Amino acid sequence: MDTRPFSIAFIVRDPLPPLRADVATLFGAEMPRHGVRTELVGQGGSAGGAPWHAGGMHVVGHLRHRSAGLLAPLWDALGLLRAWRRGRPDCIQVRDKVASALPALLAARLLRIPFVYWMSFPIVEGFEARRDALAGRRRWLGWPAHALRAFLSRRLVYRLVLPAADHVFVQSEAMRDWLATLGIARARMTPVPMGVDAVLFDRGAIVPSQDPRLAGRRIVLYLGRVAQSRQSDFLLEVAERLRRQLPGVLLVIAGEAPSSDEMVWMRSLIAARGLGRHVLLTGWLPQALxxxxxxxxxxxxxxxxxxxxxxxxxxxxLVEYLALGIPGVANDIPDQARVLAESGAGLCVPMQADAFAAATLRLLFDHELAARCAERGPPWVAANRTYDILAREVARTYHRILAPCGPIR
Structure with a gap:
């Protein structure tokens, strides 16, 4: 069995330093414990992030640059060269980038090392959704460029990059099933769902908010981004129904929007629906708050x-709620349905305002049911969705790909 340490040159789409837990925690904290170190390559742009102690970080270019999309492949090539100067990597991995994937694949073939693609989001379908949205709004000036990007991306990702990759990490079992229908071999794919940092989500170590606006209210939570693409106005439809049955309810939306325009959009909807006393939109907050x-x-x-x-x-x-002992109400996308079926820590309903409101009220009024759900969540997450658990499977996959002698134990 080969247990020597490995080094990954990892090109990421997100701004550096990394903020997402599936990069910062999984690769920054957990993978070094399994002998896997990471040389991050990408563009700057995040307003925070911790120093990278899991290898090296090679920031070339900035996402705020006007031509960042066009220049990113060149910047990433330069970043790869800088990473290579620190030592020959054992594989090259690309996360969610399209234009940079082909030169990275060619570099891996020249170096005779594996090429790995990490798909956390169906980026091609995202490009196509943007193209179709522009057409729907009749914004024809920018449409040709987006249409061309979608056309080329589909052929590059699904005809060249994924078929040639030595391995593909995917976001969920559902994503693996879908890619298998496109001809990608299931044996070359490993699902890595989102998880939580067990230390950060230790409820006993969290200081509850003393915001006076919460006093005496029945608090319902949405933790995450606000965006029109996510149909975040749905939350307000649920809040309207909740307040009819429970005048003391307060929906706390703890998160921000990807742009100031979308934040204005959400605040204007709250005002237009007369929900100012029943919806608290916090905006961006440090994680502890x-x-x-x-x-x-x-x-x-x-x-x-x-x-x-x-x-x-x-x-x-949803996994964060369960880790904190908060009963969840989620709709029936495959991963959420699976989490709730296995954990028994919440209710799964269709994404319909009446159904969400009814499930929420059931948990608010049925204290025994809520207590059972709250009790089941933390142990299920601890056994299935903390990053130390997920890291073991990811590490086994790397050692299988990079060390033909077999996986670690």
């Missing part, structure tokens, strides 16, 4: 629109 609001909640909501973009996703928020 966001979790302080979370532990004051009795129920957590996770509505995810059905469709090609999100059916193959693995939402973090």
């Amino acid at each position: 966001a979790l302080g609001y979370a532990v004051r909640a009795e129920v957590g909501l996770s509505p995810i629109p059905r469709g090609a973009l999100f059916d193959v996703s693995s939402p973090t928020k």
